[in-house]
Amino acid sequence: xxxxxxxxxxxxxxxxxxxxxxxxxxxxxxxxxxxxxKKQEKELASEEKSVQDEIASTTKKRRxxxxxxxxxxxxxxxxxxxxxxxxxxxxxxxxRESRIREEAREHVExxxxxxKELKKLFRKNKVPRFARTKLFYVxxxxxxxxxxxxxxxxxxxxxxxxxxxxxxxxxxxxxxxASEKTKTILTILIPSVLIVIFLLIIFMIYVKVKARHRxxxxxxxxxxxxxxxxxxxxxxxxxxxxxxTDESLYDLEAVNQKLDEISEEEEAIREKKSEALKAFDxxxxxxxxxxxxxxxxPRVEELRGQRDTVSAELESVERALQEKSLEISENYxxxxxxxxxxxxxxxxxxxxMRSGEAATVSGAIACYREIGKAxxxxx
Numbered sequence: 001x002x003x004x005x006x007x008x009x010x011x012x013x014x015x016x017x018x019x020x021x022x023x024x025x026x027x028x029x030x031x032x033x034x035x036x037x038k039k040q041e042k043e044l045a046s047e048e049k050s051v052q053d054e055i056a057s058t059t060k061k062r063r064x065x066x067x068x069x070x071x072x073x074x075x076x077x078x079x080x081x082x083x084x085x086x087x088x089x090x091x092x093x094x095x096r097e098s099r100i101r102e103e104a105r106e107h108v109e110x111x112x113x114x115x116k117e118l119k120k121l122f123r124k125n126k127v128p129r130f131a132r133t134k135l136f137y138v139x140x141x142x143x144x145x146x147x148x149x150x151x152x153x154x155x156x157x158x159x160x161x162x163x164x165x166x167x168x169x170x171x172x173x174x175x176x177x178a179s180e181k182t183k184t185i186l187t188i189l190i191p192s193v194l195i196v197i198f199l200l201i202i203f204m205i206y207v208k209v210k211a212r213h214r215x216x217x218x219x220x221x222x223x224x225x226x227x228x229x230x231x232x233x234x235x236x237x238x239x240x241x242x243x244x245t246d247e248s249l250y251d252l253e254a255v256n257q258k259l260d261e262i263s264e265e266e267e268a269i270r271e272k273k274s275e276a277l278k279a280f281d282x283x284x285x286x287x288x289x290x291x292x293x294x295x296x297x298p299r300v301e302e303l304r305g306q307r308d309t310v311s312a313e314l315e316s317v318e319r320a321l322q323e324k325s326l327e328i329s330e331n332y333x334x335x336x337x338x339x340x341x342x343x344x345x346x347x348x349x350x351x352x353m354r355s356g357e358a359a360t361v362s363g364a365i366a367c368y369r370e371i372g373k374a375x376x377x378x379x
Contacts, residue, residue: 008361010350013349013353016332023328026320026321030318033310037310040307044303047296047303051296055292059288063281070273073269077266081262081266088252088259095249096241096250104237108230110226111230111231114227121219125213127213132224138151139154140209140217141217141218159195163191167191170186170190171183171186328341349365349368352368
């Protein structure tokens with residue numbers, strides 16, 4: 001190249017034009033290859049993910065099938081175990097009921113005899129039947145702290161709770177539209193009337209029953225106390241037997257042996273399940289992976305090869321583009337400037353020199369800048 005490029009002839013501009021055109025071609029080629037490479041990498045990633053997903057889903061499905069088979073057997077065993085346990089509980093309950101009946105028999109018979117004597121006593125002295133009830137004795141002849149407390153509660157309910165409830169229901173259901181005065185009057189009147197009625201009933205029972213049959217009722221108290229003592233002892237017997245954890249009294253050898261056999265069977269199946277899953281994880285899962293990879297990996301390798309080919313080509317094109325860009329920067333940019341390093345402008349300046357308008361590069365540049373474009377070209 002001449003020391004002063006501005007004195008060069010048209011061949012210089014032709015070399016520049018060709019270099020710029022080659023750079024543009026390489027740039028376009030690099031862009032095209034990048035698009036192809038991006039598409040191939042996406043397709044490769046999708047295929048690789050598809051392979052891994054198939055391996056994971058197939059392995060999970062096959063492992064689930066193995067588990068399901070054993071779980072069905074375990075479920076059958078659990079049903080048998082539940083049935084045997086229910087049979088055991090029924091045997092124990094029947095045994096406890098039998099023990100309760102046997103140990104409480106004397107107290108039950110005593111209570112029946114006391115009830116029979118109480119009934120005979122009251123019938124003989126013409127005492128009303130309701131006077132034999134526990135409620136009557138609680139309300140009119142209490143004995144002991146518990147019955148006194150029950151008596152107080154009974155009178156509170158009868159003389160306060162029931163009147164208050166009835167008054168509230170009347171106000172809600174029948175006095176919605178009544179005046180406040182009417183509501184106030186009835187709120188006072190209704191419970192007062194009810195309390196008077198209940199007191200009269202209590203008084204009449206006291207006079208007609210308790211006062212008239214006092215001695216019979218006192219004798220009846222003895223029978224009632226006897227029944228209460230027996231009931232208390234029966235409850236204690238029942239509680240003691242139900243809390244007794246000794247199962248040796250209920251002839252459970254057969255059902256316990258059956259439960260042991262079922263438990264051993266369940267444990268054996270669980271061990272087989274554990275061994276089968278371990279073998280699956282160590283062998284079958286590997287075989288599934290190998291089978292799928294053997295079937296799917298050729299396509300993955302093909303895509304990788306295509307990607308590597310394009311990647312290598314892109315690397316070569318980018319290297320050539322870098323060299324061409326460096327060549328243009330070193331040899332032409334400083335002399336012509338970036339604005340003239342375009343194929344169309346270079347072509348116009350080449351035409352200027354070929355048409356005789358300029359003999360040197362500097363002349364072609366000056367002419368181009370002066371006229372803004374090359375003279376019309378002759379075909």
